[in-house]
Amino acid sequence: MSAENPMIRIENARLLDPVSGKETQASVLVENGRISGIGAAADQATPDQIVDAEGAVLSPGFIDLYCNLREPGNGQKGSIATETRAAAKGGYTTVCAAPDSSPVNDSTAITHLILDVAERDSAIRVLPLGAATKGLAGEHLSDMVGLTTAGCVALSNGSAPLVNARVLRRCMAYARTFNVALMLQPQNRSLAADGFAHDGLITTQLGLMGIPEVAETAAVMEMILLAEETGVRLHLSQLSSARSVTMIAEAQQRGVSVTADVAIHHLLFTEAALAGFDSRFHVQPPLRSEADRLGLIEGVRTGVISAIVSQHQPHDPAAKRAPLGDSEPGLSTIESVLSLGLMLVERDEMSLSQLLRALTVGPASVLGLSEPAIEVGAAADFCLIDPRAEWQPSEAALLSIGKHAPVLNQPLKGGVVGTWCEGRQVFPAKAS
16 A cells, blocks of 8 residues: 555543444554444454544544635635645545635536546545535525535525525525525524624623624524425524524424534624624624524524534634724634534533534534444544643644634643544545
């Protein structure tokens, strides 16, 4: 076997099944990009490389349903090369590229460009999300069939709402006809207006323009009812409200084909993060109340929310150093998702298996991919998690162009110490 794709044995790893929570300890053998042996079969082999994973957890590689890679365009904010290296550091082996590039991914030419650049520059697997409407303007439907044929795994309108319910219904009906999954961020355009923070105590104290909870819940109810009528496969992306979780749970019980995800920062932070006018926490949808945070966590625990996403949005320094109301929304999160999630585990707000399920099996099910697992024959997409590791996301340490991490310069416990994609070690990156 060539040095580019060596036979690798990972010894003494804790293998944690994110579905059952069952844990075993065994060696894992990797050959030709796949897992070829576990336990005795791996121990008897003569590999080219041995990795001692004593005390660490070997997990299937993480899958991100919504990540801004900033390419094409927006080179000052990031690129496929820089942001996928950052993703690999975070334990990700697959990321879905958000459609709001420049130009928008609303044509087969842009989809092909993204895939070509990813093939050349990406450390990991990149799956494009196509724009549901032309230019993400929310008015005219895109060529959904052409985009999916070109390689888009689902259609999304990014963070932009559709103009009205008539366009939304047409979009769902068209997607249902061609069995295309639709991933939408629920927000009522009129109710959200020009707000950029949760309409609550903090906005009142600071004199900020607020976005009420009903801007999301009204959109969730409308989307659920239209999905029930059209039969579309609907995924509600980046929830911020506990009431949204309740409505989705009720719809799932009725048999509506609806799933959901939540961004990692909505599980850790509330509107209080804006108290010091910290523009890092200008995000869309906005951080809401402690009751909402707890409701979202419960949604992940019960599986009503299938996935935790990074909602990674790298920006150049000027975009986030502007006054709060003039700053661009979004956090640079892809490298710290696991560490933030481990904070929830340490607080007993969710278990490690629940966290890993929402980073692996859950997002795979939304995309219709085979269930990630550490088993013989599976693709060697995995990451090694050391709960004892300590690191600090300083500007120098972050690989992303975006340095506005939610926990910048704060010590974090637990992190990814190695990531492999199709049997290739992509973090730490080998010197060329």
